[in-house]
Amino acid sequence: MKLHIDNETSRLKAVVLGTAESVGKEPRLEDAYDPKSKEHIKAGTYPKEEDMVKEMEAVAAVLEKYNVKVFRPKQLKDVNQIFTRDIAFVIEDKFIKSNILPDRELEIEAINHVIEQIPEENVLRLPEEAHIEGGDVMPHGEYILVGTYRGDDYKDYITARTNMQAVEALQKLFPNKKVVSFNLRKSNTEPRDNALHLDCCFQPVGKDKAIIYKGGFLEEKEYEWLVNLFGKDNVFEITREEMYNMNSNIFSIAEDVVISEKNFTRLNKWLREQGITVEEVPYAEIAKQEGLLRCSTLPLIRE
Template identity: 70%
Template sequence: MLRLRIKDEVSRLKAVVLGTAESSGPTPRPEEAYDPKSLEHILAGTYPTEEDMIEEMEAFSNILKKYGVAVFRPEVLENCNQIFSRDIAFVIEDKLIISNILPEREKEVDAILHVLDRIAEENILHPPEEVHVEGGDVMPWNNYIFVGTYTGTDYANHITARTNEQAVDYLRNQFPDKTVKSFELRKSKNAKENALHLDCCFQPLGMGKAILHKNGFLVEEEYQWLVDFFGKENIFEITSEEMYQMFSNVFSISPKVVVSEKNFTRLNNWLRVQGFTVEEVPYAEISKQEGLLRCSTLPLIRE
């Protein structure tokens, strides 16, 4: 049995589900795109190939194994994009919450049944239908749960709006001893302005540091709350171009080890100056689908 344990984003990782790019299917048609960045690459003829994405994910998998992490992979579904395992479920403390995601992606949950079967049934939560939530919007951080959301009346018109107000209430009810802090995110059809998930514009790191992008937040006070919480001197503020490149979507294996994209030179240099070990992997092709390293992982156990 797997004894789930996730209290934060950075404690030493012991077990994780890493998505797979195998049999990820043909390039989607424009009307099938889930997000504006994918659409951009579909229209430009630069959408990533399965071969390149498999190579990138294997590089990531090898880094995780180098640090002794148990790496689970989904069963391969034919012609199905299963890269972003963070979307389908997430863990807080000893509970795994199955996301209510876009209906056409529900079969991705079936592909990790071999993992779910190793978790006690009472520790798997199925939120009611009206609760829309994806793991990219949810960050356990000790006594807090940070949640990215969108509560605009036009929620239903935004394919990029993934986590609603009901999800915030649901998490408050499930984890009454935690402070659930929600942040309104900027949703846009323009990929350079759209914060698809909270981890597209914010990422807490070890040693009290964090990555932030101001324009990803709709409410300046909420952005300012995070600046005050971490301290301005501990924050790496990214530009809109860097948000578009997914600079905040790095992944911590431990408080001092961060996996990052190899082209993120400005960020990676800063991380090293702060005392982090930076494990660089090629992930530029996968990033064309508006997701990166954190999006590809579903952490199950951290020390």
Template identity: 70%
Template sequence: MLKLNVKDETSRLRAVVLGTAKNNGPIPTIEEAYDPKSVEHILAGTYPKEEDMIKEMDAFAAVFEKYDVKVFRPEVIANCNQIFSRDIAFVIDDVFIKSNILPDREKELEAIQYVIDEIAPSKVVKPPKEVHIEGGDVMLWGDYIFVGTYKGEDYPDHITARTNMNGVAFLKELFPHKTVKEFDLVKSKTEARDNALHLDCCFQPVGNDKGIVYKGGFRNIEDYNYLVDLFGENNLFHITRDEMYYMNSNVFSIDKDVVVSERNFTRLNTWLKAQDFIVEAIPYAEIAKQEGLLRCSTLPLIRD
């Protein structure tokens, strides 16, 4: 049996589900795309090729191997994008929570059923259908659960709005001993530079007390100020609108001092090294074209 344990974003990783780019399917049509960045690349003829994305994910898997992390991969479904395992489920403490995802992505969850079968059934939770929640919007920080949401009245019209206030209420009920803090995120169906698809597209903690943040990703300045007060101005690395677009906040921590980052994130990687982080820089720029990066591709199961 798998004894789940995830209490934060940065403790030593022992087991993870890493998505797969194999048999990714044809380039989607504009109508099929889930986010504005994918649309941009479909129109430009620069949508990523399967073989390039497989190479990038292999590079990520090699880093996990180097650090002796147990890696589970989804069973491959023909013609299905299974890269972003963070969307389909997430772990808080020792509870595995299935996301209520876009209906045509349900089969992605079935592809990791062999992993779920290793978990005590009492620890597997499926929220009621009015609860919308995805793992990219859920971030753990000790006694805090940070949750990205969208409070606009046009929530139902936004395919880029993935977690609703019912999702926030659900987590409060499930984890009454934790502080659940929601963040109202900027959404756009048409401009990727103004679309924080998930919370990890504009914020993520690293190490013990540091974080990466994009101020413009929050609809309410109070939400941004909350993070500044909690972490301290000097502990936050502020990224630009363009850096947010290239997913600079979507790195992934294997340990308190080990961060996997995209090799082109020059400014961020320089800052991380200056803060004494070991930076495992890998190519991931093709996958980034689908508005997801390293954190989005992972579903951590066990951290120390």
């Protein structure tokens, strides 16, 4: 397989879509990785497997409608394998395995049947001290945009997933690209103030547009840099509540086609006004785990 990913929006040809089959029982509160899951565990509203399976199959159906080659992870018993974006990412023709939370290592093994189709020299792993997850990494033409957390208290945040060592490692790996990092707001307790990954507060869409949540960025100048990159008129600003509901975590099949959650009324209207076809799916149950459509997909080939 010849990988090719240079951006977030070119026509998608091949993708790994996660699976909600056999996700296991509801985690204990102390085992949850993010504040939104904790919120739903406490409230008794944590999502049920059968509802999440239906939501993911709706996405699979849309991808198949657009003739995208869809790979699925090998099913592991009682393991949550929904969020494939966390476990790896592709830049150019390189497949980079994430240095992920240690007890999620099995998830990478479950896509070995995909990895085996890639030339061995193109399958990479960053140095052990470089923590990284795919939700923080966005190829964007000459840039690689990376979410991180630069605070000295990095180790105190289970929600801080990508560190500056990873940013530096990416720059070494792709010397022809400009790697730009963004210091994201983190919270272990309040999901409305937690940008778990860059795609939880920002995402390019269409030819030259972007969705952004200002409050996800700790440094205003970094937020402004992104707005200037796209131009103010091309940026759709989402609210704190829309960020909490994961409005920036939609997924592009092409510059003129996106998959979005059906309840994102304001966003979906704006997307259509930009001439973009919006394929609406139900995804509100999966959103309870602080991830949405981009989180569930690992693109391998775009035109």
